[in-house]
Amino acid sequence: MTTKLMTAAVLNKPLDMEMKQVPIPVPKADEALIKVYCIGVCGSDVHYYEHGRIGRYVVEQPIILGHELAGEVVEIGSAVQNVAVGDRVAVEPGVTCGRCEYCKSGRYNLCPDVVFMATPPVDGAWAEYVTIRSDFLFKLPEGISYEQGALLEPLSVGIHAMNRAKVTPADRILVTGLGPIGLLAIQAAKMYGVSEIYATDIVPFRQELAKEMGVTAVINPMEVNVKDAIEELTGGRGVTVVIESSGNGRAIGDAIKAVKRGGRIVLVGMPAADEIPVEINTIIDSELNVYGLFRYANTYPGAIAALTSGSVDIEKVITHKYSLDETKAAVEMARTQKDTSIKVMIYPEQ
Numbered sequence: 001m002t003t004k005l006m007t008a009a010v011l012n013k014p015l016d017m018e019m020k021q022v023p024i025p026v027p028k029a030d031e032a033l034i035k036v037y038c039i040g041v042c043g044s045d046v047h048y049y050e051h052g053r054i055g056r057y058v059v060e061q062p063i064i065l066g067h068e069l070a071g072e073v074v075e076i077g078s079a080v081q082n083v084a085v086g087d088r089v090a091v092e093p094g095v096t097c098g099r100c101e102y103c104k105s106g107r108y109n110l111c112p113d114v115v116f117m118a119t120p121p122v123d124g125a126w127a128e129y130v131t132i133r134s135d136f137l138f139k140l141p142e143g144i145s146y147e148q149g150a151l152l153e154p155l156s157v158g159i160h161a162m163n164r165a166k167v168t169p170a171d172r173i174l175v176t177g178l179g180p181i182g183l184l185a186i187q188a189a190k191m192y193g194v195s196e197i198y199a200t201d202i203v204p205f206r207q208e209l210a211k212e213m214g215v216t217a218v219i220n221p222m223e224v225n226v227k228d229a230i231e232e233l234t235g236g237r238g239v240t241v242v243i244e245s246s247g248n249g250r251a252i253g254d255a256i257k258a259v260k261r262g263g264r265i266v267l268v269g270m271p272a273a274d275e276i277p278v279e280i281n282t283i284i285d286s287e288l289n290v291y292g293l294f295r296y297a298n299t300y301p302g303a304i305a306a307l308t309s310g311s312v313d314i315e316k317v318i319t320h321k322y323s324l325d326e327t328k329a330a331v332e333m334a335r336t337q338k339d340t341s342i343k344v345m346i347y348p349e350q
Contacts, residue, residue, distance in 0.1 A: 007348070008127035009327035012062050014052040017328045022064075025131040032083055032134045033075035034091060038146040039125055040068035040154070041334045041344040043179065045118060049331050054270075057120050066126035066346070067093035067117035070140065070149025080134040088140040090149035091125070092156075092300055093117035095133050109160075109297040116295075126327055128348045138300045141308050147345065151314045152303050154180050154343070157268060158188030158243070159303055160296035165241045165264040165289075169193030174230060174239040174258055175215075177246025177269055178206035180317050180343045185243045185268070186213055187312040191302075198233060200226055200251065203339050213316055226254040239263065247271045253278065261286040268293050317343040324348040 005021040012018065027033045044054060045065040052059045073087045083089060096103050096111035103111050117132075118124025140149045158181065167173070173189050175182050178201035189197050199210045200219045207218040219229045230239055238260030244252055247269030255265050256279050265288060283290060306312055319342045322330035327346055334344045 006128040007324060008064050009066075009324065010062050010064055011049060011059060013059070014050060017049065017331065019325055019327070022127070024129050027075055027077045027080075027131045029077040029079040030133050030135075031077045031131045032073050032080055032089075032137060034069075034071040034089065034130050034132065034137075035074045036069055036071040036125055036128060036130055036348045038070050038150045039066045039346050039348070040150050040180075041066070041330055041346065042068055042118075042154070043181075043334075045124075046331060046335045048118070048120070050335060053120075059120050061121060063118070063120055064123040064126050065118040066124040067119075068150050068153040069093070069125045069130070070146040070152075071130075073137070074129070076134065083134055083137050083139065087137075088144075088146070088149070089137040090140055090152045090300060090304070091130070091132055092136040092138065093124070093132070093153065094295060095136055107297055109295045126324070126346060128324070138304060141304065144304065144307050145315070147315055147318060148307055150345065151184070151317070151343070152300055152307075155184045155188060155303050155314055156296035156299035157181050157293070158185035159191070159299040161185055161243050161266045161268055161293055162188050162192045163299075164291040164293055165243070165266050167192045167194060167241055169195070171241050172196040172234060172237065172239045173198070174226075174242045174255070175199045176221075176226075176242065176244045176251040176255055177201060177248065178203070178210050178218075179245065179338075181268060182243070182245035183210060183213055183317050183342065184314060185245060186210060186215055187314050189243075190214055190312055191306045196234075198230060198239060200254070201246075205340055206342070209316065209342065213313065221251070221254060227257045230258050242266070243268060245269045249273070249276045252276055256282050256288065259286075259288060262288070264289045264291065266291045266293055318345050320344045322346050 094116040096108040097113040242255040
């Protein structure tokens, strides 16, 4: 029996990526085989490419990266009933056990046995095909593009941040850091009915894109004091929620100072250092709620519904497109051109 092969971008070691012919995965009884049409380059992919590790996750053997994807079902296992061959689907890339305390309570993103694409030693989807358990597939309605389907994964981080902070239309929000997650958090806030959204970033290109995507005002933290600027922009009312997506120590400090008393802060960005000095007395005296955030849970159906209604525009974050054979160039673009690139997309079909 001849093993069918596909093309995949394989990271051998930091900065060493090559195109290889690897076996097409065979779906198990509860899995589907997906033909990948569109897949994004995430900041974590870039970090693994550049450094070979993120925290306790280390690239110790060649790995296929990539986990933001959408495609078409081309084969299903014998037990699959929720999707059929030919369905256009978005893929939620973290398969959880479904049995632990976290899974049963609905917080399956905290499952200790999660198998997450492109997290060593698990292969990802910078390839022509990928398999995944079918309950982590979500059908894309007509009118929803593969690009939008692939962006559901980073958009879900923003949606989960809104859920963590219990955001309502009455909130005034500050988003710090305008990378893909920050920009999509703005769209998530709009999904939740928020009309007053402020943002901070030092890169002019990202500032302008945020304005196009609906922020009320953008602040450059290198030029003005963020707290003072927020006070002026809001007429002294302040912001009730801060979504910190940069992981920058100064931005985290600004978040604590800028949010009004009784406000909520969601820490999304992962700092390079394990420990960062913060103003604990301000947190206590202002009775702030500070939330950590790890990926997302139960976000895809609502995100698809929002896209179907046309209430948000997420494709504006796509700045560059590459074929699968150009994956190394795509990652280098994301790694070295952060002033001009936001979301880089890879297309195995091209």
